[in-house]
Amino acid sequence: MTALGGASRLDTLQRLLAGLYDSPVTVARVERLEPWAVARVWLDATPALPPSVVVKWVPDGERDARTAAWRLRTECAALRFLAEDVGVRLAPRVIAEHAGDRFVVLEDLAPRVALDRLLRRDGAAAHRERLAAFAEARGALSAATAGQAAGYHARRELAGLDAAADRAARLAALRGSAVEQASALDVALDGRSLAELDRALGLLADPGPFLALSNGDAEANNVLLHATGPARARLIDFEFAGYTHALTDAVCLYVPGPAWLTVGDPAATGLADAYRRALARGIPAAEDDRRYGEGLAAACAAWALRRLQRFAALDARAPGDHSRLQLVATLDATARTAGTHQALPHLTGWFGRATELLRRRWPDADRDLADPAAFPPYAVRR
Incomplete structure (x- = not known):
């Protein structure tokens, strides 16, 4: 015991x-x-x-x-x-x-199990319905909590927590870190790309109608579903919960998180539509292509810049380390997502240049990430 x-x-x-x-x-x-x-x-x-x-x-x-x-x-x-x-x-x-x-x-939500466990065991193709339920649950959480930040912050204050620290803490120092990492990579953020970075961080700091509750870790290990039967998702691990831009919870559908090398194309698999439909039920602004695309691109960029802070540590590792390949995949997916949504073009170009520089610097990470045979959706990082 x-x-x-x-x-x-x-x-x-x-x-x-x-x-x-x-x-x-x-x-x-x-x-x-x-x-x-x-x-x-x-x-x-x-x-x-x-x-x-x-x-x-x-x-x-x-x-x-x-x-x-x-x-x-x-x-x-x-x-x-x-x-x-x-x-x-x-x-x-x-x-x-x-x-x-x-x-x-x-x-206890048993017998539900974590989605990442199912994906590791069976592959993504076997769990398309569960992945769709995951995407829908992420959108539904934001839809249900949009416009209710005051109630949540009152709960935090009752628990002896700082209600005002949520969003600011998540974006603090990210701009300075981005400039520093760009310099270390020798691919500087120029005036136009830096201006778009400022716009992206501004969007995330002031989400407007997209302000919603997140559990703070929107990854496949934090959703539980039945391994068979109806795919009714439940989200877990709210230890880092807070109100933030809703589209930060969509990043995991487009850009690989810590466990994965790839996540696939959410538009082709239907995950993008499942998420967006659920989100729009509570946040109608999600139906505006421009606002949605720019918010999603900003959220992906912020995630990629956080991951880029690991550059020095990964640069010191031996060739073949999967974390190097994962960083290349992260920057590549970020640029591709922003490009698809025609958002932040100069910052998108910077991510593309940074990706190519890392491919040259780390020949072991210069791989065709679009090859489904080598890198199917939710390929695991070793």
Whole structure:
């Protein structure tokens, strides 16, 4: 039972649930979900209790314990906001939280499993319906929460969190970092591309009607679905939740995240339409091609620039390292997405030049990423 980080936490959990359900509670077994401070807790079956719950806690004695406590409060605020204020079933419910022992109890969404696990096991072609459900859920989250930032920030303040830090913290110092990385690559951002970068960051800082809640990590590992049957998606991991430009949650459909070398063409697979339709139900401005395309290009550019901050570390690695190829793929996909939507043309050109420079600098990463035989959608980064 030490999988919960100690017997005292287990005892506290049993008492907490007993009071909540007005029923005796006995933990049958605990399954630690490594490597995170998360466990599935199976309860002795009674009519009053769910068969299992998920417990997340702050690791004892670790350097990031203070940060982890802040993240758990953020998650609780976001999940309570969705369930109690917005009234949507896109994420697990908070069953209970215990400030003293620094843990939260969440609804167990099993037997759903993480989408990235299915993609790694079977490939993307086998899970087109689940990928579409993922895209739709991301759009639906933004649609449901647009225009309700005040309610969420009130929840954050009740949880002792800084309500004003959300968006600013996500964009802080990105412009300066971009200029620095461009210099390191010897492909400087000129006046026109720099002006478009400023416009892109301005759009993200002031989203207008596109301001919506994100869980802060819109990747395939943070969506749970049934491996067979209807593909009803639930989003998890709201520890970095906050209000931001809705289209930041669409980036994962166009540009590879940390786990992947490629994600494929979302227009060809229908993921782009599934996402946009769901988004437009709550944000009609998503039907405006110009605004949508420029916002998407800006969001992809910001993501790519964050990933480009790894350049020096990757440059020092041995040839053949998959992370080098992934960075090339990231810049390439960003330029392609912006070009398709005819947005930010000078910044798009800069991303294209940076991509070609990296291909020359790293011959091992000069690969044909459009070759579906070598790089099918959701090819895994080793």
